[in-house]
Amino acid sequence: MPACFLPASMASQVQRMLPSSSSSPRPLPVINLARLGKDPATRTLAIQDIARACREQGCFQVVNHGVSKSAMAGAFEAASEFFQLSPEHKELFASTDIGRPVRYDTSSRDGISKARSFLKHYANPLEDWVEYWPLHPPSYRKKMGEYAVEIQRLSMQLMDAILQGLGLRPLYMQEKLEKGMQFMALNSYPQFSSHRGDKVGLAAHSDYGFLTILLQRSPGLEVMPHDRDTWTAVPAIPGALHVHIGDHLEVLSNGRLKSLVHRAILNPDEARISIASIHGLSKDEKVCCAEELVDEVNPAMYRESSFQDFLDFLPSNINNYKRFVESLKIDRA
């Protein structure tokens, strides 16, 4: 399967496509991930770019990331065909029970969904979860499964680079990450129309895990980068994937990295689908501040917590959204 590869000249063209002006902060970074597999000096520079993007913006896009074009196209086909099914097919998965392995919903009980339908399911290890996934459309399991496996592999590479950027040893927590949680959210938003009024499809929030890797084909994702306090549109660059920091990476890094607040805006030109893959540790594994990043000058700033703790926290969010990470902060006043 051909990997999605952008030659250096095109990658720099993409860089120029991004909005920039002398008075505004630097544009959202686009990082050529092929450099991670090159000689040690090139790899070190790539890790430094990733570290800077995580610190200063909390997000970046990646190109030459090794996820095949066919897997990305397949994931979009599977998601679009699922959302086009009749309500009876989709409602087989409708549930308000957040513990379900697969869940379809159209409502706003989570306090942030304003105009989205979603299908959420676990994906890693695939053999544990795929039997719960939809049987319709018939190619769903194969196409989404291929994408999920490739994205899980990419998440391992990104975590290794990000953790090395924090000064942690290579392959830090690798085994736990390999067995870790991959949680996929397929989001479907209607086209914006003026009589709808509100342009927000999914309100401001941060994701619970270490990393989110997001695929979008048309614009709609907006982020609040750490170096500015304005909503910034993430351009839909063909073949690129968007990456951002989640609450548990803020905890693991003891606050050196901050989770990214983001939202989705309804696209005025068309209905939009996005596919988010959220990566963390397995359900009962606690995440705490890395001991290497805690000392007398930098005491632990967050309580430990697991994905299960996050699930237990969610009901308190109904109609009153609060970020999970805020509930973990240790008050040292």
Ligand SMILES: O=C(O)CCC(=O)C(=O)O
């Ligand atoms: O649709 C988007 O671009 C954002 C989706 C998102 O933030 C999520 O699924 O957590």
Ligand SMILES: [Fe+2]
């Ligand atoms: Fe999100």
